[in-house]
Amino acid sequence: MPIDSISVPSAIIGGSSGFKFLESRSAQLDPLGRIATPFGASAPVYRGIDSGLEFLYISRHGDRGYNITASFVNYRANIWALKELGVQRIIAWSGPAAIDPAIEVGEVLVPGDLVDETRRRDYTFFEALGLGFIRQSPTFCPELCGALAAEVSERFGRRRTEDVYVCTEGPRLETVAEIRKFAAYGGTLVGMTLIPEIFLAKELEICYAPICYITNYAEGVRERSFRPGVLFEGLLDDAEKQRVEDSVAAIGEIALAALGKAQGRPRTCKCPSLMERYRRRGDIGQDWRTWIQQTEQNDR
Numbered sequence: 001m002p003i004d005s006i007s008v009p010s011a012i013i014g015g016s017s018g019f020k021f022l023e024s025r026s027a028q029l030d031p032l033g034r035i036a037t038p039f040g041a042s043a044p045v046y047r048g049i050d051s052g053l054e055f056l057y058i059s060r061h062g063d064r065g066y067n068i069t070a071s072f073v074n075y076r077a078n079i080w081a082l083k084e085l086g087v088q089r090i091i092a093w094s095g096p097a098a099i100d101p102a103i104e105v106g107e108v109l110v111p112g113d114l115v116d117e118t119r120r121r122d123y124t125f126f127e128a129l130g131l132g133f134i135r136q137s138p139t140f141c142p143e144l145c146g147a148l149a150a151e152v153s154e155r156f157g158r159r160r161t162e163d164v165y166v167c168t169e170g171p172r173l174e175t176v177a178e179i180r181k182f183a184a185y186g187g188t189l190v191g192m193t194l195i196p197e198i199f200l201a202k203e204l205e206i207c208y209a210p211i212c213y214i215t216n217y218a219e220g221v222r223e224r225s226f227r228p229g230v231l232f233e234g235l236l237d238d239a240e241k242q243r244v245e246d247s248v249a250a251i252g253e254i255a256l257a258a259l260g261k262a263q264g265r266p267r268t269c270k271c272p273s274l275m276e277r278y279r280r281r282g283d284i285g286q287d288w289r290t291w292i293q294q295t296e297q298n299d300r
């Protein structure tokens with residue numbers, strides 16, 4: 001099927017275990033390949049069908065294994081490709097560490113806000129184009145976060161929705177002093193994804209909401225000796241490892257359920273009008289594909 005005939009409004013951007021999860025559910029997953037964009041080729045995109053939901057899926061770090069660390073993901077190509085394929089809602093899967101010791105390893109939650117501690121990423125589609133002043137409150141799409149939080153409540157009987165996710169550059173993990181700094185300004189989670197994905201999605205007026213499972217405690221939060229040769233060198237004990245594996249399936253099911261309930265419903269959030277000021281001013285046209293070229297032509 002030609003790419004330009006595909007229009008699927010729901011998407012999941014998955015972490016390192018996402019592809020395996022979808023395969024294990026025997027969901028139909030048709031490869032659409034890498035999509036060419038003005039920012040290079042996207043990661044491979046799949047079109048899936050699961051319990052009546054049609055969705056697109058991209059693995060951030062590679063479909064099998066962990067081939068690209070968060071610093072080197074082509075976020076612009078991935079978000080552009082999803083927009084090109086008709087996506088209006090993205091659920092982003094992420095496995096951060098807990099800074100707040102009250103959070104349990106394996107816990108599933110919907111963060112409420114972000115702090116950017118990244119250093120070297122491509123944060124905008126609109127390089128030197130005078131576009132992109134977009135308000136960041138609420139940070140994530142409230143409609144989609146609400147749908148995720150409802151699923152978390154239903155499954156676990158409780159939910160956390162106020163966590164602050166600090167996004168670091170990586171790929172190295174954080175120092176004890178860095179974690180102390182993040183905790184001092186209110187950070188409760190630390191991870192390496194979500195930024196700039198969320199900001200790029202907003203530039204293309206796509207709803208974006210994260211669903212997180214806690215993979216370990218951040219450095220210095222719990223006393224853990226260094227164990228060479230294992231994941232996170234001992235930041236995670238064996239019982240916690242099992243809980244993390246269980247929560248991977250849970251967040252996949254929660255993401256599919258939330259998208260399934262939103263499917264076919266019009267968006268009532270503000271996400272579809274985040275660029276409206278520029279449209280009204282005539283800086284950009286109705287067709288988002290022209291936003292980059294059109295503004296370049298205006299400059300000439």
Ligand SMILES: [Zn+2]
Nearest residue numbers: 141207269271
């Ligand atoms: Zn929205």
